[in-house]
Amino acid sequence: MTPRVLQRRSSLPSSFLTGLIGWVGFMVIVGMIIKLAFGDAPPAGWLLFVGALAAVAQVSILRAAFFPLGLDRGARAGLVWGGATGGAIIAVALYLSPTLRRHYVIWSLDGIYIGVAVGLFLAYFYRDDRRIETGAADGPVDYGRDAHWLEPFAFGAVAYLLAFAPRSADVAATAFVVGAMSGVVAAGVSHFFLNSVWSASALPVVLSAAAGAAQGALSGLLFRPYQDELFLHRVAHSAIAGALAYFLTALRGKSLARTEAGVGYVAGEAN
Numbered sequence: 338m339t340p341r342v343l344q345r346r347s348s349l350p351s352s353f354l355t356g357l358i359g360w361v362g363f364m365v366i367v368g369m370i371i372k373l374a375f376g377d378a379p380p381a382g383w384l385l386f387v388g389a390l391a392a393v394a395q396v397s398i399l400r401a402a403f404f405p406l407g408l409d410r411g412a413r414a415g416l417v418w419g420g421a422t423g424g425a426i427i428a429v430a431l432y433l434s435p436t437l438r439r440h441y442v443i444w445s446l447d448g449i450y451i452g453v454a455v456g457l458f459l460a461y462f463y464r465d466d467r468r469i470e471t472g473a474a475d476g477p478v479d480y481g482r483d484a485h486w487l488e489p490f491a492f493g494a495v496a497y498l499l500a501f502a503p504r505s506a507d508v509a510a511t512a513f514v515v516g517a518m519s520g521v522v523a524a525g526v527s528h529f530f531l532n533s534v535w536s537a538s539a540l541p542v543v544l545s546a547a548a549g550a551a552q553g554a555l556s557g558l559l560f561r562p563y564q565d566e567l568f569l570h571r572v573a574h575s576a577i578a579g580a581l582a583y584f585l586t587a588l589r590g591k592s593l594a595r596t597e598a599g600v601g602y603v604a605g606e607a608n
Contacts, residue, residue, distance in 0.1 A: 341427070344484035346462035353399055356392035357398055357456045358490060365390035365514040367447045369559045371440055379436045382506040385435075385514070391426045391429065395452060398422050408460045415460030416453055423452010482571075492580040492589065493520020500578030501567065508563045512578070514558050519579060523549060523586040535567055545579045545587035555581015 342348050346355075364384045372378035379387075397407065399422060407414040426449020431437050437444050470478050497516025503509035523545065557575030564571050 343487055344480050345466055346480075346483060346486055347459075347466040349400060351462070352459055353393065353396050354487065355458050356396035356455050357389060359451045359458070360392035360395070361385050361388035362514050362518055363447055363451050364391070365510060365556065366518070366559070367443065369437070369511060369562075371405050372482060372562050375440070375560070376438060379434075381505050381510040382512075385510045387430060391423075391430065391448070391451075392455075394426055394454055395419075398460070399456060400458060403459075403463075409463055411464070412457055412460050415456035415458075417456075419456015419459070420449050420453040423455065424449045426452065448521060485589075485593065488589060489520035489524035490517040491520070492585040493517050496520070496582035496585060497578040500581060501574050505563075505567050508566055510561075511560060511563065515559055516582060519521075519549075519552065519582050520586060522552060523583040524590065525544060542587040542591065545583040549579035549581070549583025550576045551579070551581070553577070579597045 342508065343351050343354070345351060348480065364387060365381050368378040368381060368384040378384075399406070399418065402418075403409060406418045408418065422444070427445055429442050430448070431444060465483070466480070466583055469480055469483070493516040494513045495516070499511040501508060501512040503512055554572050554576040557570075557572035557577065560567070560571040560575065
């Protein structure tokens with residue numbers, strides 16, 4: 338059950354989580370791509386730490402100056418100031434880290450991209466929450482499915498960590514990040530299936546799990562540097578992880594769909 342403060346996507350804790358998801362996710366994933374292409378990227382655990390520091394720094398700046406910068410008025414301000422702060426933060430990281438400087442163009446573009454994404458999401462979440470709250474009657478605001486926005490990240494991260502059973506910090510960081518991002522894709526896939534004519538059957542869950550196995554197997558490419566630390570082939574681990582992530586997400590999506598349809602749903606029910 339998502340805590341109430343996190344159901345509101347524009348709350349301060351939600352803003353920091355948005356930043357962490359963006360910075361940690363793309364720092365680690367880009368690092369894995371660089372390692373595959375050039376063989377000399379920093380360890381995933383270290384990139385996770387750098388991404389977390391960058392996220393705290395950017396969100397602190399944007400939230401402290403949210404109204405003066407105009408992020409409450411639209412996406413353009415989020416894009417501009419998100420890109421500016423993201424670019425400044427990655428510039429500091431490049432200055433302090435010789436390892437990052439070896440691929441400074443890639444890391445610079447990555448930092449600006451992440452900064453823009455975080456800025457846009459902070460602006461969008463604020464305006465969308467205000468829209469929901471304005472249209473709500475007196476009493477607690479019901480944010481609907483938006484209140485569960487963090488759950489796909491958790492489902493994906495847990496699924497990948499279980500499937501990979503990491504024996505090192507780098508494998509754990511990689512599984513956590515790839516899993517969290519896969520969970521978001523899973524949510525989109527299951528949402529499509531669960532709003533189809535088959536929403537009352539078990540077929541959407543089966544189809545989602547199959548799609549997860551395929552997407553998971555593809556994500557196995559990112560684990561090539563860690564093959565010696567894995568019990569099975571990386572593609573097998575990833576296929577299992579993807580299927581589990583999509584399966585859990587589809588079950589949760591089915592429950593939420595039943596809630597919206599008014600079918601006697603009990604919180605936490607899966608089927």
